[in-house]
Amino acid sequence: MFLQRMKKVLLLLGVFLMLASCSEYQKVLKSDDAGKKYALAEELYNQAIVENSKSTFRKALRVLEQIVPQYRGKPQGEKLSFLYADTYYQLGDNQIAGYQFERFVASYPKSDKAEEASFKSAKSYFADSPRFDLDQAETVKAIGELQKYIDKYPNGEFLDQANQYVAELRVKLEKKAYEIAKQYHHTENYKSAIVAFNNFITEYPGSPFREAAFYYRFDSAYELAINSYEVLMQERLNTAKGFYTNYKKYYPEGSEYYEQIQANYQDLESRLQNF
Incomplete structure (x- = not known):
């Protein structure tokens, strides 16, 4: 009986404190006191980081949106601008986070937070990169931003992550280019396939799709x-034979497409003898 009463008391106390907290939050939010808003924004941001709470980040954002313009150009502006960008970052709003971190770096290039902001800006664009079969403009932008971080901070804290992200994005671009070329082959548009595979082999020398590109280039020319x-x-036929020689140069017997390419090559040689 006593425990049940205690539970009710604690529940009511929790509700009361929550309402009081909400009431205080709304009061500060509606006030004209920039100092109180600054303190509240910082408190909510720190609380959200500790609790990993999206709802608290959203509350912090509402306050930050009001006071960031007021403190621009003032000593507190640097910290607020970083908190503002990072709040968007923590909420997963990648487009705005990337843009706000870019603005922060441009405004405060000597800040202690400049490296972190530069990396988080690039990472935001990385997170916004779409799957390989969609338009890759965001992927290209992300690679550019990550490369800027790598060039500026060759011994940076986030260098390994940045290099890993660049590698992942490049594979995505490679897969996009490879699948386009392969589609030409599968739809029997062999001339376009040959051009596309030639470009792919030139542009992506270390690609995991390289052997397949050599094979399909030969097969397109053969067909x-x-x-x-x-x-x-x-x-x-002689052009196809040249592509066969290229394949054999890099991928000897036992490679993935060897048996398929060998059968077509034998037919090719047989046809050439007729000339």
């Missing part, structure tokens, strides 16, 4: 040749 008018066939 183009055997489906050509006779007057064009010999020249196109």
